[in-house]
Amino acid sequence: MPKKQFDVLNTRAPRVDAAIKATGQAQYADDLNRTGQLYGAILQSPLAHAKIISIDTSRAERLPGVKAVITAKDVGLTPYGVSPARYDETLFASERVRYIGDEIAAVAATDLATARQALELIKVEYEELPVVLTMDDAVADNAPQLHDDYPGNISAEVHQEFGDVAAAFKECDFIHTHSLTNKRQDGGFIEPHACVAEYDHDGRLTLYTSTQVAHYVQRTVAMVTGIPIGRVRIVRPCVGGGFGPKCEATPLEMSASFLAIKTGCPVKLTYSREQVFLHSRARHQFFHEMTTGFKKDGTIMALDHTCRLDGGAYSSFGIATVYYAGSLLGAPYRLPNMKYDGTRIYTNKPACGAQRGHGGVAARACFEQQLDIIAEELKIDPIKLRMMNMMETGDTTCNALDMSSLGMKECVEAVKKSSKWQKKKGKLPDGKGIGMACGFFVSGAGYPIYRSDTFHSTAEIKVAEDGGTVILRSGIAEIGQGADTMVAMITAETLGIPLSDVRVDSGDTDYSVDLGAYSSRQTLMSGHATKDAAENVKAQILEVVADKLNMDVKNLDFKNGFVKVKGRKKLDFAKFRDYYRKEHRGWPNLPEGDELSFTEAARMAYLEKGTIVGTGKYKPPILGGKFKGAAVGTSPAYGGSAQVVEVTVDRATGKITVDDMTDAHDCGLAINKTMVEGQMQGSLSMGLGEALFEEVKFDEKGALMTPSLGEYRIATALDMPNIDTLIIESGEPNGPFGAKEVGEGAIMPTIPAILNAVYDATGVRITELPLTPERVLLALKEAGKNA
Amino acid sequence: MIMQKFDYQAPADLKEACQIMANYGDKAKLLAGGTDLLIALKKNRISPSQVVALDQVDEIKGLWSDDDGIYLGARTTAAEIADSDFGAAGQALAEAAAQVGSPLVRNLATVGGNLVTAMPAADMAPPLLVMQAGVVLEKLGDNREIALDDFFVGPGEQVMLPEEIMSLIFLPELPSGSGSAFEKLGVRKALERSIVSVAALITLADDGKTIQEARIALGAVAPTPMLAATAGAGLCGKKATKKNFSAAAKTTAQEARPRGLRTSAVYSRLMVEQLTMRALTRAYAAASR
Numbered sequence A: 001m002p003k004k005q006f007d008v009l010n011t012r013a014p015r016v017d018a019a020i021k022a023t024g025q026a027q028y029a030d031d032l033n034r035t036g037q038l039y040g041a042i043l044q045s046p047l048a049h050a051k052i053i054s055i056d057t058s059r060a061e062r063l064p065g066v067k068a069v070i071t072a073k074d075v076g077l078t079p080y081g082v083s084p085a086r087y088d089e090t091l092f093a094s095e096r097v098r099y100i101g102d103e104i105a106a107v108a109a110t111d112l113a114t115a116r117q118a119l120e121l122i123k124v125e126y127e128e129l130p131v132v133l134t135m136d137d138a139v140a141d142n143a144p145q146l147h148d149d150y151p152g153n154i155s156a157e158v159h160q161e162f163g164d165v166a167a168a169f170k171e172c173d174f175i176h177t178h179s180l181t182n183k184r185q186d187g188g189f190i191e192p193h194a195c196v197a198e199y200d201h202d203g204r205l206t207l208y209t210s211t212q213v214a215h216y217v218q219r220t221v222a223m224v225t226g227i228p229i230g231r232v233r234i235v236r237p238c239v240g241g242g243f244g245p246k247c248e249a250t251p252l253e254m255s256a257s258f259l260a261i262k263t264g265c266p267v268k269l270t271y272s273r274e275q276v277f278l279h280s281r282a283r284h285q286f287f288h289e290m291t292t293g294f295k296k297d298g299t300i301m302a303l304d305h306t307c308r309l310d311g312g313a314y315s316s317f318g319i320a321t322v323y324y325a326g327s328l329l330g331a332p333y334r335l336p337n338m339k340y341d342g343t344r345i346y347t348n349k350p351a352c353g354a355q356r357g358h359g360g361v362a363a364r365a366c367f368e369q370q371l372d373i374i375a376e377e378l379k380i381d382p383i384k385l386r387m388m389n390m391m392e393t394g395d396t397t398c399n400a401l402d403m404s405s406l407g408m409k410e411c412v413e414a415v416k417k418s419s420k421w422q423k424k425k426g427k428l429p430d431g432k433g434i435g436m437a438c439g440f441f442v443s444g445a446g447y448p449i450y451r452s453d454t455f456h457s458t459a460e461i462k463v464a465e466d467g468g469t470v471i472l473r474s475g476i477a478e479i480g481q482g483a484d485t486m487v488a489m490i491t492a493e494t495l496g497i498p499l500s501d502v503r504v505d506s507g508d509t510d511y512s513v514d515l516g517a518y519s520s521r522q523t524l525m526s527g528h529a530t531k532d533a534a535e536n537v538k539a540q541i542l543e544v545v546a547d548k549l550n551m552d553v554k555n556l557d558f559k560n561g562f563v564k565v566k567g568r569k570k571l572d573f574a575k576f577r578d579y580y581r582k583e584h585r586g587w588p589n590l591p592e593g594d595e596l597s598f599t600e601a602a603r604m605a606y607l608e609k610g611t612i613v614g615t616g617k618y619k620p621p622i623l624g625g626k627f628k629g630a631a632v633g634t635s636p637a638y639g640g641s642a643q644v645v646e647v648t649v650d651r652a653t654g655k656i657t658v659d660d661m662t663d664a665h666d667c668g669l670a671i672n673k674t675m676v677e678g679q680m681q682g683s684l685s686m687g688l689g690e691a692l693f694e695e696v697k698f699d700e701k702g703a704l705m706t707p708s709l710g711e712y713r714i715a716t717a718l719d720m721p722n723i724d725t726l727i728i729e730s731g732e733p734n735g736p737f738g739a740k741e742v743g744e745g746a747i748m749p750t751i752p753a754i755l756n757a758v759y760d761a762t763g764v765r766i767t768e769l770p771l772t773p774e775r776v777l778l779a780l781k782e783a784g785k786n787a
Numbered sequence B: 001m002i003m004q005k006f007d008y009q010a011p012a013d014l015k016e017a018c019q020i021m022a023n024y025g026d027k028a029k030l031l032a033g034g035t036d037l038l039i040a041l042k043k044n045r046i047s048p049s050q051v052v053a054l055d056q057v058d059e060i061k062g063l064w065s066d067d068d069g070i071y072l073g074a075r076t077t078a079a080e081i082a083d084s085d086f087g088a089a090g091q092a093l094a095e096a097a098a099q100v101g102s103p104l105v106r107n108l109a110t111v112g113g114n115l116v117t118a119m120p121a122a123d124m125a126p127p128l129l130v131m132q133a134g135v136v137l138e139k140l141g142d143n144r145e146i147a148l149d150d151f152f153v154g155p156g157e158q159v160m161l162p163e164e165i166m167s168l169i170f171l172p173e174l175p176s177g178s179g180s181a182f183e184k185l186g187v188r189k190a191l192e193r194s195i196v197s198v199a200a201l202i203t204l205a206d207d208g209k210t211i212q213e214a215r216i217a218l219g220a221v222a223p224t225p226m227l228a229a230t231a232g233a234g235l236c237g238k239k240a241t242k243k244n245f246s247a248a249a250k251t252t253a254q255e256a257r258p259r260g261l262r263t264s265a266v267y268s269r270l271m272v273e274q275l276t277m278r279a280l281t282r283a284y285a286a287a288s289r
Ligand SMILES: Cc1cc2nc3c(=O)[nH]c(=O)nc-3n(C[C@H](O)[C@H](O)[C@H](O)COP(=O)(O)OP(=O)(O)OC[C@H]3O[C@@H](n4cnc5c(N)ncnc54)[C@H](O)[C@@H]3O)c2cc1C
Pocket: A710, B029, B030, B031, B032, B033, B034, B035, B036, B037, B038, B054, B074, B075, B099, B100, B101, B102, B105, B108, B109, B110, B111, B112, B113, B114, B115, B116, B117, B121, B122, B123, B124, B164, B165, B166, B167, B191, B192, B193, B194
C-alpha cells in the first residue's frame, strides 16, 4: 500500500511532556498538597477469612489529631465492582473479611503518623474462618464459601463452542494436548496509587487520583458516595504507570472521598508498595489445558481448551478476563473449530484483574508452544507452520473477530529475516536456543464496561482568540505511554499546523468523556474523537476564510501552519493581514510573507463567530458476534506481532540468559515511531519478567510473602538484551490515519518465544512459569538433560 | 507503619562513637551505608532511640597494608572494594563486592554492615572466610580481634555486644601462589540475593600443581556463611586436577546445611557442587598466574 505523506505523524517527535518529566517538574498525585490537608490511612484485615464480631473505633477517635474515623456503619454497604452484573465488593467489610488486606476502616488525621497510630487503636474482634488459598481447595466438596451469591466459589464460568470440535478431531491426523501454568503477577508500576479528595461548600467532590480510568472512577465514586455524578470531578495528574491494576475505582479513592466529605478538609491517601500488592487487580494465575488437532500437512483443525483462573477474593475484571482467556485464541491463525471452558474461582487472596495483554498472555504462551510441538512432530519449520495457517486482512475468526487489517505475515517475515532465523534454527551450539511466537490483541474493547450507547471518547478543541494556539481538552489517560503526545500529533496533523502550536489539557472528567487507558483503546478511539474535533475546527475556520476571500472552501486547506490553495486562483488577503497587524501592533512575530497563516485565518474566524470550539466523538459501530460473551474480544481492529528470542541455558544451574530479542509489531500506522518502539520494549521487558522471574507468593495463612520490589522481581536493565524493534504498518481502515494498538499486543509472543527457545536449547518443555533456575534445572534433571 | 522517631548523632571519630555507644548500649544503632538499617527501621523491626552515623569516622574507612597483611576499614563501601586490587589471592573479595545489589547499592553498602547484618547470603562473607579474615571490635577503652569464622552465630546474629563497633577487617598476608574466586547464583543479573554463593582459595606449592592449602566457603546454604572445612582440608597435598576438584565439590555439597527456604535443599546442594567446581577451577587459574 503506498504510504501517505504526513507532516507531523509517523515521525519521532519528542513527547509533549518530555521536559517536565526529564526535569522532575511533573506532578504526581502524591506530590499534590492542599491547604489544610489531612492524611488518611486504611485499616486492613490481618486475617484471610474471618467473621467480624465487632469494631470499636472509640479510642482511635479520641486520639488527638484524628479528625474522622469511618467504617461500613458510616459509609453504607453500596455494592460496587467493575462489571455491574457482578458487584461483589463494598468499600468496608462489615461482617466478613475475605483476604489479608480487606478494608475495614479509614482514618483522617492531621499527619500521617497520627493516622497510622489511630489504626492501631481500632479494635476489631474476629472469628476466624477456614481459609482457601488454592483453586483445588476452593472447589472441593465442603470447601469454605467466600460469597453467598456465588456457590462453589465459582466467580464466573464460560462455555463456548464455535464450529464442531469433536467432529473436526475425527478428521485430524494428530491430536496433541499440552498445559501451562503461570503465576500471579503484579503490574510493577513505579508510582503506587495515590489521591487527594476535596469536598467544597457546594457539595462538589474533586478527586485527584492516579488512575487509568477517570471516567469509571467518576461513576463508581458517585454511586458509592451518593453524590450526583455531575458534582463529582476526577482529575488525573501525571501517572507513573498503570498496566491494568489502575483500571478501576479503588478503596483508596473512595475512602479519601468519604473522609473529605466527613471532615470538609482535603484528604490525601497513598498506598505503600505493600498495599499495591494487596490491592492487586493484576494478572491472574491461569491453568490452561489445550488439545489441538491438525492434519499431517500442518493445517490446524480444532482446539479444545479449558482454563481455570485463580481470581482471589473478588470479581474485579474477572468476568472479562475469563472470556479473553478463550476468545483471544481465535486469531491470528485460521482455526475453524474452537471449544472453550473457562472457570474463575474465588480464593482468600487479593483480587486479580486486568494486566497488559488482559487474559490472553498465558493462553498465548500455552498455544504457541503447542504449535512448536506440532511443527516438530510434522518436521516442519515452526515459522513455516505458522505462515501456512496465518490469517490475512479480511479474514474473520470462528468467534467473529474481523481482521480488518492484519500485517501478521509481514511481521513474521520481518523477524525471520532480521533475526537470521534460517542460519540459526537447528544450528546453534548446545545450550543455545532460538524460538519464535506470534500474538495479537484488541485495539480497544468494542463495548464499554457498563451497558451503554455512550461515546467511548469525546474531545473538545478550542482555538485561542489570537489564533496562535490550539488547545485540546480531553479526558484521555496519559499514564506514561504517550497518549497526550498522540492526540497532540493527531490534532496538529489534522489541522495542518506545527505540533508546537498544540497544547493538550487532558485527564479531567470536566473536559470530555473518555473511557480511559485499557484494552489498548486510546490511539484508535480517542485518536478518532480528536481527529473529528480537529476536522470540525478546521471546517469552521476554512468556511470563514472562504467566505471572506471569495473562495470555494473545497479548494482551501491548511499545511504546516499556512493556508494552501488548490487550483489557480490566488488568495488576496492583504486587507486581512493589514488588519491583523494593526490589531496586534507592537507584538513580536507578526505574520509576514506571501502566505496567509493559520493564525490569521483563525483570528478571522474568531472575529466572525466568537471563540472557535470544535467537538469530536467516537464510538465503534456494532461489531462482532451475537453469542453470549461476544463483547469480550470484539474490537474495531487488531494489532499483531511476531517475535524471535535467543537464549542461553546453563545446563548445570538452570539459569537462563536471554541474549537477543527481535520484535515486529503491526500497529497500523506509527503515529510516533519512538513511542511505538517504547511500547514494544516495555512489553517485552514485562513478558520477560513474567517468563523468568515474577511471582506473587503467599504463605499458608494467605499472607503476602513478596510485598516489595525487592522480593517481587521485575526485569532489571541488565536482564534485558538489546531488542530489535521492527514496525509494520498495515493501514487499519477503522483507525485514525490507519493507526491501531501497540500497547498490549506486543507482550503476547514474548513468553512463548522464550519457552520455545528454551526447548530449542535443551530439548525440554517446561510447563510452569516462572523459569527460575531451580525449576529449569529440576526439569532438565528429570529429563536426564542436565550437565 | 511509620518510622519511629530517633536522635541522629554523627560522631567525629572512633572514640566519640565508642563513647556514644557506651552511653546508649542497645538503644543505639550504628548507621553505615544504611542499606540494611533503613529497611529495618522503616519496617519497625528495630526502633532505636539513637542512630549513630559512621560517615565522619575516617579511621575506619579505606584500605591499607603492612607486612602482616591488609587492613580493610569496616566503613569501606562495596564499590570501593570492587575497584580495589587484592591480587590473585584476594580477587574473590573484589568479585563478590562487584556483585552486591546494584551500582546505587554498592555506593552505599559497606563491608562492615554486610558482616554485622549477618545474613546467611551476605556476599562479602565467603571470600573473607576463605581469606581467614579477622575482625576488630572496639568499645570504649577496649578492643578485641576475633576470627570471622567465629563471628557468625545464626541468621542475623553475631557475637557483637550492643556497644561494640567493628572498626577493621584484617586480611593476613597470603603465601605467594594463592588465588581465589567467587561464584554467585541469583535469578536476576542485578539486585539479587544469592541463591548460593561460593568462594574458593587455593595455594599452590612451588611445583605449581600440588595444592598446599585450600579453603572453600559458602553463602546462603546454612544459618550463617560457613567454611566447608572438610572439603578444603581434603584438597591439601592433592594435585589440582578436575577429578580432585570434583570430589571436593561433592564433599562441599554434603557439608552445606541448606534449610530449603527459598529453594529446595536438593537444588541448593546441587548448586553448591556446581559453583564450588567453578570457583575452584578459577581459583586455581588465578593461583597459577
Ligand atoms: C536493594 C538491595 C540490594 C542488596 N543486594 C545485596 C547483595 O547482592 N548482596 C549482599 O550481600 N547484600 C545485599 N544487600 C544488603 C546490604 O546492602 C548489605 O548487607 C550491605 O553491605 C550493608 O551495609 P551498610 O553499610 O548499608 O549497612 P547498614 O545498613 O548501615 O548497617 C547494617 C547493620 O550493621 C550495623 N553496622 C554497620 N556498620 C557497623 C560497624 N562498623 N560496626 C558495628 N555495626 C555496624 C548497623 O547498625 C546495622 O545493624 C542489598 C540491600 C539492598 C537494599
